[in-house]
Each structure stands twice: as structure tokens, then as C-alpha cells.
Amino acid sequence: xxxxxxxxxxxxxxxxxxxxxxxxxxxxxxxxxxxxxxxxxxxxxxxxxxxxxxxxxxxxxxxxxxxxxxxxxxxxxxxxxxxxxxxxxxxxxxxxxxxxxxxxxxxxxxxxxxxxxxxxxxxxxxxxxxxxxxxxxxxxxxxxxxxxxxxxxxxxxxxxxxxxxxxxxxxxxxxxxxxxxxxxxxxxxxxxxxxxxxxxxxxxxxxxxxxxxxxxxxxxxxxxxxxxxxxxxxxxxxxxxxxxxxxxxxxxxxxxxxxxxxxxxxxxxxxxxxxxxxxxxxxxxxxxxxxxxxxxxxxxxxxxxxxxxxxxxxxxxxxxxxxxxxxxxxxxxxxxxxxxxxxxxxxxxxxxxxxxxxxxxxxxxxxxxxxxxxxxxxxxxxxxxxxxxxxxxxxxxxxxxxxxxxxxxxxxxxxxxxxxxxxxxxxxxxxxxxxxxxxxxxxxxxxxxxxxxxxxxxxxxxxxxxxxxxxxxxxxxxxxxxxxxxxxxxxxxxxxxxxxxxxxxxxxxxxxxxxxxxxxxxxxxxxxxxxxxxxxxxxxxxxxxxxxx
RNA sequence: UGGGGUGUAGCCAAGUGGUAAGGCAACGGACUUUGACUCCGUCAUUCGUUGGUUCGAGUCCAUCCACCCCAGCCA
Numbered sequence: 086x087x088x089x090x091x092x093x094x095x096x097x098x099x100x101x102x103x104x105x106x107x108x109x110x111x112x113x114x115x116x117x118x119x120x121x122x123x124x125x126x127x128x129x130x131x132x133x134x135x136x137x138x139x140x141x142x143x144x145x146x147x148x149x150x151x152x153x154x155x156x157x158x159x160x161x162x163x164x165x166x167x168x169x170x171x172x173x174x175x176x177x178x179x180x181x182x183x184x185x186x187x188x189x190x191x192x193x194x195x196x197x198x199x200x201x202x203x204x205x206x207x208x209x210x211x212x213x214x215x216x217x218x219x220x221x222x223x224x225x226x227x228x229x230x231x232x233x234x235x236x237x238x239x240x241x242x243x244x245x246x247x248x249x250x251x252x253x254x255x256x257x258x259x260x261x262x263x264x265x266x267x268x269x270x271x272x273x274x275x276x277x278x279x280x281x282x283x284x285x286x287x288x289x290x291x292x293x294x295x296x297x298x299x300x301x302x303x304x305x306x307x308x309x310x311x312x313x314x315x316x317x318x319x320x321x322x323x324x325x326x327x328x329x330x331x332x333x334x335x336x337x338x339x340x341x342x343x344x345x346x347x348x349x350x351x352x353x354x355x356x357x358x359x360x361x362x363x364x365x366x367x368x369x370x371x372x373x374x375x376x377x378x379x380x381x382x383x384x385x386x387x388x389x390x391x392x393x394x395x396x397x398x399x400x401x402x403x404x405x406x407x408x409x410x411x412x413x414x415x416x417x418x419x420x421x422x423x424x425x426x427x428x429x430x431x432x433x434x435x436x437x438x439x440x441x442x443x444x445x446x447x448x449x450x451x452x453x454x455x456x457x458x459x460x461x462x463x464x465x466x467x468x469x470x471x472x473x474x475x476x477x478x479x480x481x482x483x484x485x486x487x488x489x490x491x492x493x494x495x496x497x498x499x500x501x502x503x504x505x506x507x508x509x510x511x512x513x514x515x516x517x518x519x520x521x522x523x524x525x526x527x528x529x530x531x532x533x534x535x536x537x538x539x540x541x542x543x544x545x546x547x548x549x550x551x552x553x554x555x556x557x558x559x560x561x562x563x564x565x566x567x568x569x570x571x572x573x574x575x576x577x578x579x580x581x582x583x584x585x586x587x588x589x590x591x592x593x594x595x596x597x598x599x600x601x602x603x604x605x606x607x608x609x610x611x612x613x614x615x616x617x618x619x620x621x622x623x624x625x626x627x628x629x630x631x632x633x634x
Numbered sequence: 635u636g637g638g639g640u641g642u643a644g645c646c647a648a649g650u651g652g653u654a655a656g657g658c659a660a661c662g663g664a665c666u667u668u669g670a671c672u673c674c675g676u677c678a679u680u681c682g683u684u685g686g687u688u689c690g691a692g693u694c695c696a697u698c699c700a701c702c703c704c705a706g707c708c709a
Contacts, residue, residue: 091647091648091656092648093647093648097650119709120709121708121709123708123709153709155708155709156708156709159708159709211707212707213706213707216706216707217705217706220705221705222635222636222705223635223636223637223705224635224636227705253707254707256707257707266636266637267636267637267638268636268637268638268704269636269637269704269705270637270704270705271637272705275706275707277707278707279707280707292707294706294707294708294709295708295709296709298709299709315639315640315702315703316702316703316704316709317703317709318638318639318703318704319637319638319639319703319704320704321638322638341639343640343702348645396646396647396657396658397646397647397657398646398647398648398657399647400640400646400647401639401640402640402641402646402647402702403639403640403701403702403703404645404646404647405645405646406645406646406658407644407645407646407658407659409645409658409659410645410646410657410658410659413657413658413659414658416670416671420670420671421671425668454667454668454671455671455672484669486669487669495667496667497667497668498667499667501667527667528667529667530667536667537669538669539666539667539668539669540668541668603668603670605668605670606668606669606670607668608670628668628669628670628671629669629670629671630669630670631669631670632669
């Protein structure tokens, strides 16, 4: 998994801008990732982060991290902290360029006053309802009776708005552009509103709207390419209007790309919050959540997420990526890097009847066949072991070549054993019996006979207990939002399954929190708790399995 | 109905007038002490439609069709 970058239409534009006679010839590019601190980052944001930081990296520029905090009340410092943590975890570095839109409020206020003086803005006293009624429609223009207010009067009122003399919603500052525009964003958009609820941020009572604030933030930070998602395409004329009419030499350029949709999950912050509030999940970092913190807890690695972002590409097509593709990227990383261990999720005891009691043998097992340099470790074998209950059938179905009476399997790294019988108590198989072939030590078959199946096991004596959490998609449909009764009616009842009686190899007593292992033949599992008396693993992703029962 | 976008395989996605990359998924097969991994092979006579220009069109022009976004004092 080499980290290199494919081309895309945005990088083509940047290349063009940077080329000879391009608008940025001889300059550096400068991008930014500007989340609103009103929720936690998810995999969709990872795409935006990746695009912005990679554009900077590839073209030897830099990328800022900026909190777009222009709407107090929705926002919270804890979200800002979480965002910084997640971006850093993903492996991106904004160095010392962390900014907040609110730090620019004085400058924005000044720009707004300039615009009033240029007769490009006016204070409007329409209430929100009146604005709505007067917005016009597809064939009729909007109306504002305050459009021709004297500049001086607007300046006065705007100052009084700033001083907190009016209550929330009483008046707004509007840009004088075109009440008849086919683009509703240009029908004299509100650029400042009053939020005077006693809950003030930095002593401000007026707050700039996104459309006014964003271009100014970009200009003040000397952003060259302002990369955002498709729904802002209609806002670009307004973005450019602001840049052209304020006093700046910066010429940031907005380019839009399609945001990410992933099958079987949702990306809307509002809906993700709902899952948290309704306690459908344990929190923003529930391993089933598509949030960065959730993916981390699930066992996703920063490399796998970056690789995913790289591989899905960048375009303007609204598309939905298969969830399987994300899983593929994780497996690709873990296949190379995860240590292999043995763990039995649904244990059943296997007794090797011809193996001496009170004896044990030591065997070596490789830590990672894909990385011989990771060496081997010792495992202890003895008469009683646990095997997976799925690996035994009294009457084998077609193409089943694991344990069943009369059949031979290899116990990974040790011996070939032949199943000789089983015991049933209370209608349940409680023990399986087998005999081992002592000539097969190490799992070899000296006579060359083929043993189709090799199964994993742990020793009864020294295996340790663990809890394993198995996850499936949170939703049943590819597109949970399409459920007519709402996404909350599309929940998968099996999205979490907790196994409390798992037996794992004793080397896992040294596992570190967050460390990921391959449980052989089962999948990749990440240590979520490593407390002495409570070892918990989250299944990150299964192994691919061509055997369908 | 006004404005802005987008249509290439089941899913992403290259392609910039010279004869449809790549990945995922799927399906065959080889290998295998993980039914994993790895390796090999198959998988678009055709690019939303219909016309046109051209020696030549996924690429240019026109037409129609489908889908997405926009009428917050959200971002």
C-alpha cells in the first residue's frame, strides 16, 4: 500500500494555475480544512481532509486547519478539540496554522462597513417570516422595502446592531446584489444577523453568515484554492462577489467536489447525533459509527483510511461507495502488519485421547507469515484443547472438510488428528474426541497424505478469557435514508453481538489497547480494553471467506 | 416553472479527436500448515438518448431523457 496520488480534476486545475502563465506562476498553493465545530468528524470529512492536505503536499504548499465558528449556540469547544485530535490521528499536520473564524470578526465587521459605504449593503428590518414571504419564486423577484436606505442610516443601525441594542432577529445586514437573480443566493443575501441571547461569543451580538465569512477567512489566510463540496456550487458567485468587493489582494478560487456517500451508513451530522441521543449507539465513538473516533475504536488504521480516500478518487459525480471497499482497504493494511494469534470464539473442548495426560509440548508458531522478520513465538500443546464449535459437525455437509467423525484435520502448527467421536449432554455437544498421529509433529504429513483443513485452537490449561464484540452494519439498507419511515426504522438488530466466553492465546495478556491482531481464520480484532480481568476485543473486519455454508 | 450541476460495467474511476486504464465486487484456476494471503485468467464491440460534423467521436455540435443541489437570519 504505497502512498501516492492519482490525478483528479482539481489537481489538474491547480497544476494549470501553477504552470507557466498560470495565475499562480511562481507561487505556492495554500488550502484549508474548515469544519464547523458542531459535531465530530466522520469518514466523509476524511475525504475532504485528504483532498485539501494532499493537494498542499503534492504541490509543495501548506494546508490550514480552521474552525468555521460563525454560529454560536450550535458550536462547542469540545467539538473543536475532538476535530483537532481526529485530524492529527489521521496523520495530517497543520503545523502552527490553526485558526478560528471568530478571530476575524473585527476585520469582517470592518469589511461590512466598507461595503455599506460603497452602497453595496444595507440594513434590512424584515423579520425572518417577512423575508421568506418576500423572497419571490422561480418567476418572480424578491422584494425588500429597505433596499434604498441611506448609507449613513445603515451604518448607524449596523453599529447599533453590533452594540447589542436590538434583539435577535430584529434586523439583518444584506448585500445589495440582484433581487431577481435566478440564483436565490444572489437575491440580496443576508450577510450578518443578530444573535443577542446573553450567550455571547467574545462580546459579539452580530454574526456573519457563512457566505460572507468564508471568502474573507480564505482571503485573510491567503488561501489559493478553497475546496468544498458540491452543494456550494450555487454559492460561488456570491463567494466571488465578496472577494471582488472587499479590500484584498488575495484571489482564492473555490472548487467543488462530490462529497462521500458510503453504503449501509449515514453521513449527516444531524442524524449521527440522533443515534447518539437516542442511545442507539454508545456514543460518537461507537465502533459502528462512521465517525473517525468510531472507526479508530473499531480498529481502522489511519493508513487504511488515507488509502481509502486515495482510491475512491475525486470527481463531481454524486456516488455511493461500497462499504466493502473501506473494508478492503483495512484488510490490505492489516494483512501486512497484523500479528497472527489464535483465539476461539465459541469454544468446545477437544480431547486427544491417545495423548499422554500431564504432559505438554512446546511448539513454535510464526507471528506473521507475511513478515518473517517478525519471528516466532512458543505455544504450549497438551491433551485438552479448545476448538471452534463451527469446526465440528456430526454429519458433515457438502464440501465441509473440518472435524467430523472419521476425518483428519491439522491443528495449526502441531499435529494431525483424527476425529473419533463426541459426547452429547443436554442435547448439546460438549466434548469432541480425537487421536493424534505422533509422526505428524509440527503438522507435517511425512507420508505425503493430504489433510484438507488446518484449524486453530487454544490450550485449555493456559488460554485466557476474553470478551469479543462482533459488529455488522448499523443499517439494513444500502441507503438507510431511503427508508420511508426514517433511518431509525432501518436499524440492523444484529449490529452488535457480544461473546462473553471466548478463549484466547495467553500471549494476548500483553496486548496493548488499540493493538490489532489477526485471529487466524476469523478476522482482524482490536484490543478495546486490556484490563487484567476484562480483556475485550472488537472485530474490525472479517477475513474474506470463499466458503459459504 | 428559474438557476446551478452530473451521466463510462454491480460499485468507484481514468480517458482532454486516433479505436474503452486501474481498483473493488463476482467468477474460474494454481498455490497454501489461515477455505486467508499470493499468483494467473475471465468480466464494456461500447461510454444516458437520438441525430450531426469528421477519414476517425466517450471526447466537438445539436436534441431529448434521467438524476442531484438551491427559495435558513445553517454550514
